[in-house]
Amino acid sequence: MFLWIAAVTAAFVALLFYTPKLPQRRELLLVAVIAALVRVVPILLHPEQEGIWLIDIQNYERTATEILDGRDIYARGFFTHPYLPFQMYVFAACKVIADGLNAPFFAVVRLPILAADVGTSLLLVAYMLRRVDREAAVRTGLLYAVCPFPVLVSVYHGQFDVISVFFAVGAFYILDRRPLTDRRVAGSATLFAFGVLEKIWPAFLAPLLLLRAGSLRGRVVYVATAAAIIAAFVLSYVALYDTTFALMRDQIVDYHSPYPLAGGLPLMIDRVFGFLPFADAWLRFELEDGDLVAYAIVAAVQIYLIARREHVATTAVCVLAVLFVFNNDVSGYHYAWIVPFGLMAGHRGFVAAIALLGTALYVVLAFLAGAMLVPPYSGHGTDWLVDHRWYISVASWVVFTAWGARILLRPTPEGDASPEP
DSSP states (O other): OHHHHHHHHHHHHHHHHOOOOOOTTOHHHHHHHHHHHHHHHHHHHOOSOOGGGHHHHHHHHHHHHHHHTTOOGGGOSSSOOOSOTTHHHHHHHHHHHHHHHTOOHHHHHTHHHHHHHHHHHHHHHHHHTTTSOHHHHHHHHHHHHTOHHHHIIIIIIOOOHHHHHHHHHHHHHHHHSSSOOHHHHHHHHHHHHHHHHHOSGGGGGHHHHHHHTOSHHHHHHHHHHHHHHHHHHHHHHHHHTTOOHHHHHHHHHTOOOSOTTSSHHHHHHHHTSTTSTTHHHHHHHHHHHHHHHHHHHHHHHHHHHHHTTOOHHHHHHHHHHHHHHHOSSOOGGGGGGHHHHHHHHTOHHHHHHHHHHHHHHHHIIIIISSSSSSSOOOOTTHHHHHHTTHHHHHHHHHHHHHHHHHHHHOSSOOOOOSOOO
């Protein structure tokens, strides 16, 4: 498992400096095959989860079981599902398939993740073909296909953020096509809605998508389509499982990471700014109300960048970077969100920095701290690395700060190379 992710990392680093020559007219097929192979191998080598990450997979399987048994998952105690009702049905389908094939649930539940990552790799190629030559566009898709960080987050850990990422990238891609018809606007809104149903993160990019929807009519179609789909899933769940919207809302809104000092400002206050006389009060504020401040800053940044007509992908990158800097509920696996948008914006240097830092963090967690492998690898210096892995998170925070600052402080916008609506 470690050797495989090491090989994938080596391929990613090589692609940062070298554009491979691929057979013409077969590039998309090769990108898809490479993206799938990179993820299939660890699924085959590691069909069942171990270590502390097993809790996440048990949570997924418990969610599937309760959905299939007709029980309300939002009424649970320790096991939580702080998301809108959609991924729970994917878990249930995977549970049925796994039981039918007598296969490990962890192996089957990662197949939709694999498909989403393959789709994102192809979407990046298609998006970049409108901006750069074919070789550079294929290289962008390959960089995501072999980027080790999303592979560790999704295939090794089992997090399903990449499914929501696929929907979000697809929503941007559809709005980039011309002519911008009502059908395409509705198609983008559909993908956006499913992205939000998966995880709420695409909602932070909603103003950008509405801007790209063109006319007032297009924006009305966008809002109406997305709202109708989300409402349909929410209302049908409330009716089918005899629950209330308030219970669902509370489960989603009140959920916070069990590791509140893993990233964002709380991490920096705890580990770096603790010498300040007001550090304790600042940390308490961040943990209790800092998310509202973060959202206000993100909104202000987005308004500013839209007003100065910044490149749409660059704006998305800056929104995510600022969110990761100021938010009080950030975990390392969330950083994978910025990778495809950074590639769309052409910021390969920053993408490489975050991808390699994220990979380092996950290698420490998976192979040294016992998060995935039991017993964990034990050798000279490993205890120090495990105890000081927060250095990697601090370095990631610095990269996000520099990335966002570079975009915000640049005197002129990059501009958007795509045709105007």
